[in-house]
Amino acid sequence: MTDQAFKLRELINENSPEKVQIGDARIIAISSGKGGVGKTNFTVNLGIALSKLGKKVTIIDADLGLANIDILLGLVPRYTLTHVLKMEKKLSEIVVEGPNGVSIVSGGSGVMDMVNLSQAELSRLIESLEYLNSESDYILIDTGAGLNHSVLSFIQAATELIVVVTSDPTSITDAYALIKNIGELDVSVKVVVNRVESNREGQDVFSKLNTASSKFLDLELENIGYIYEDYNVKKSVKKQVPFLIGFPNSLASRGVELVAENLDRNSKYVAPNGGFSSFIKKIFKK
Numbered sequence: 001m002t003d004q005a006f007k008l009r010e011l012i013n014e015n016s017p018e019k020v021q022i023g024d025a026r027i028i029a030i031s032s033g034k035g036g037v038g039k040t041n042f043t044v045n046l047g048i049a050l051s052k053l054g055k056k057v058t059i060i061d062a063d064l065g066l067a068n069i070d071i072l073l074g075l076v077p078r079y080t081l082t083h084v085l086k087m088e089k090k091l092s093e094i095v096v097e098g099p100n101g102v103s104i105v106s107g108g109s110g111v112m113d114m115v116n117l118s119q120a121e122l123s124r125l126i127e128s129l130e131y132l133n134s135e136s137d138y139i140l141i142d143t144g145a146g147l148n149h150s151v152l153s154f155i156q157a158a159t160e161l162i163v164v165v166t167s168d169p170t171s172i173t174d175a176y177a178l179i180k181n182i183g184e185l186d187v188s189v190k191v192v193v194n195r196v197e198s199n200r201e202g203q204d205v206f207s208k209l210n211t212a213s214s215k216f217l218d219l220e221l222e223n224i225g226y227i228y229e230d231y232n233v234k235k236s237v238k239k240q241v242p243f244l245i246g247f248p249n250s251l252a253s254r255g256v257e258l259v260a261e262n263l264d265r266n267s268k269y270v271a272p273n274g275g276f277s278s279f280i281k282k283i284f285k286k
């Protein structure tokens, strides 16, 4: 940890120890095999739920798809991580404040090429992440769907992965393919089943995925919860207001809050040497 971060932490602990603790962030990639299963909605609302638990959260939008975080929140970030890598902006200038104090960083096209960065760009990326790490308890990375290079780089760098899946059979097989491809790595794999009609349905989907990966990949998955099919999600997307804010008592909001509580309670699956230092090591290793 940098001296500055240490001082900041001390200062904050002195002033409001119960409120916010700033430390080594948990770096969680959020991904799915198939697109359109609800990753971005989940990421944004999970960020808000964690922030309601008193955590400092930064979301990195590393997905260049259309329905991205900015659109979901009605924010118009002018600058992205790409501007930072090109030295046109400082990281502090590109961070946008989202709902409930959640910080949003847009990846821009630069993040697609993380492994092809020049040495100078890489150091700037690391500096930026170090800053984010000192400012956050959680860094959530919305990676986009599928098995492309950038998605895998982010997952490999993170210490935890949340796979979002629905009961749609192709979503399950694609989630399995994703897990199979990252299975060798030192990340803990957590599963959220989205758009369920009952807890039973969520349990069934989780079991299918977990049975296959335990049997064929020798990898035990962690069930961190289910989110119900809820019309309020669609309404909140239209209004560009996250459902945890617009419909705090909805079924979907309750589901995400339970996931946040599960996640926050349970840190035992985090690699012991996880956190920022391992994130950087893993990026450098490649």
Ligand SMILES: Nc1ncnc2c1ncn2[C@@H]1O[C@H](COP(=O)(O)OP(=O)(O)OP(=O)(O)O)[C@@H](O)[C@H]1O
Pocket (backbone or CB within 6 Å): 032, 034, 035, 036, 037, 038, 039, 040, 041, 042, 063, 065, 066, 067, 144, 145, 194, 195, 196, 227, 228, 229, 230, 231, 233, 234, 237, 252
């Ligand atoms: N729990 C839910 N209940 C009802 N509808 C949902 C739910 N979750 C997601 N949706 C619907 O699915 C749509 C897609 O969600 P979202 O954009 O979050 O998916 P994504 O996985 O990020 O997609 P992409 O792969 O394109 O980035 C939403 O606009 C919403 O209409």
Ligand SMILES: [Mg+2]
Pocket (backbone or CB within 6 Å): 039, 040, 041, 063, 065, 067, 068, 144
């Ligand atoms: Mg998305």
